[in-house]
Amino acid sequence: MNKQELIDAVASATGESKASTGAAIDAVLESISQAVTRGDTVQLVGFGSFSTGARSERTGRNPATGETITIAAAKTVKFTAGKAFKDAVNAA
Template sequence: MNKSELVEKIASDADLSKASADRALSAVIAHIMKAVTKGDDVQLIGFGAFKSGKRAARLGRNPATGAEIKIPAAKTVKFTAGKAFKDAVNKRK
């Protein structure tokens, strides 16, 4: 499912226009990104949690030449699914 398909589902389920559903979804995504960028956690009970994480610098290899390369440290985003989400995926009640 892509964003436009999700917008259609939201619009039909919430009895909204597609434009309103798109604005709402875009606002949710933007606020989650802003919060995680600032270092805050975003927890949606039953769905999951978004957190920022750190990846340490390390040595890697260029697969074409075999030469070692330095991979710099980076920030990353972690998503942990909530219990209800996991249960739904595993079809548990």
């Protein structure tokens, strides 16, 4: 499912217009992005939580040349599925 299909499904389920549904979904995604960027955790009970993590510096290899390189440390985004979401996926 892509973003437009999500908008269509939510608009159909709620009876709202696709334009207002698209704006609402954009606002939700933007709010989640801003919160996680600040380092906050976003918890959606029954669905899951979004948080930041850290990946340490590590050694890698350039596949073209075989040269050893250092891959810099980076922040990552983590999603942990909630129990209800996991149960729904496993039941299907």
